[in-house]
Amino acid sequence: QVQMVQSGAEVKKPGASVKVSCKTSGYTFTDYHIHWVRQAPGQGLEWIGISRSNDDITAYAQKFQGRVTMTRDTSTSTVYMELSSLKSEDTAVYFCAREMELTYLFDYWGQGTLVIVSS
Amino acid sequence: QSALTQPASVSGSPGQSITISCTGTSSDIGAYKYVSWYQQHPGKAPKLMIYDISNRPSGVSNRFSGSKSGNTASLTISGLQAEDEADYHCKSYTTSYSYVFGTGTKVTVL
Numbered sequence: 001q002v003q004m005v006q007s008g009a010e011v012k013k014p015g016a017s018v019k020v021s022c023k024t025s026g027y028t029f030t031d032y033h034i035h036w037v038r039q040a041p042g043q044g045l046e047w048i049g050i051s052r053s054n055d056d057i058t059a060y061a062q063k064f065q066g067r068v069t070m071t072r073d074t075s076t077s078t079v080y081m082e083l084s085s086l087k088s089e090d091t092a093v094y095f096c097a098r099e100m101e102l103t104y105l106f107d108y109w110g111q112g113t114l115v116i117v118s119s
Numbered sequence: 120q121s122a123l124t125q126p127a128s129v130s131g132s133p134g135q136s137i138t139i140s141c142t143g144t145s146s147d148i149g150a151y152k153y154v155s156w157y158q159q160h161p162g163k164a165p166k167l168m169i170y171d172i173s174n175r176p177s178g179v180s181n182r183f184s185g186s187k188s189g190n191t192a193s194l195t196i197s198g199l200q201a202e203d204e205a206d207y208h209c210k211s212y213t214t215s216y217s218y219v220f221g222t223g224t225k226v227t228v229l
Binding site for chain 2: 037043044045046047059061062095097103104105106107109110111112
């Protein structure tokens with residue numbers, strides 16, 4: 001069965017960086033793109049960006065340009081999302097989600113990773 | 120890219136029907152059929168309920184239906200049940216090759 005298991009909660013100080021992992025299994029890793037989405041406490045979902053499966057290209061929401069980096073390790077079917085220059089407003093639960101190319105839907109999600117930014 | 124606009128809350132009694140709206144622009148909802156809806160229970164990951172405006176994934180109850188008119192998409196839940204109490208989020212692909220989510224709607228079953 002499809003599984004997307006994310007790394008554990010993190011507490012970071014303002015200005016630091018955080019790297020969250022999303023380890024996938026149960027499907028052909030290279031057949032699906034991976035998206036990252038976050039949800040601040042009591043707020044809606046916010047799209048961060050995509051790590052494409054077939055050409056290793058990444059694309060980020062304008063808001064996160066210059067602060068986010070997504071990478072993938074095909075040997076372990078894992079995708080990483082690193083966010084730098086953290087601010088208190090980055091406190092949120094971060095989700096990974098998969099999309100088969102050209103379907104524009106996110107059919108499986110990770111369990112979420114809580115990132116707290118606090119001095 | 121501004122978030123799509125959803126009502127903060129919608130409520131209904133068991134058995135009733137409710138509709139959640141999701142309003143965007145001609146650069147997102149109005150531009151494509153790629154509107155989807157996600158259900159999220161507290162502390163859980165979102166679950167896909169509707170894709171391509173009105174299609175249901177396998178396993179999703181036919182009590183859930185979707186539609187679109189112009190720049191506004193809608194999700195209707197008929198025969199409301201206690202288990203439907205959750206947050207609902209719309210999402211659209213955009214002309215900027217990105218995605219935008221809605222502000223989220225809390226559904227309460229009275």
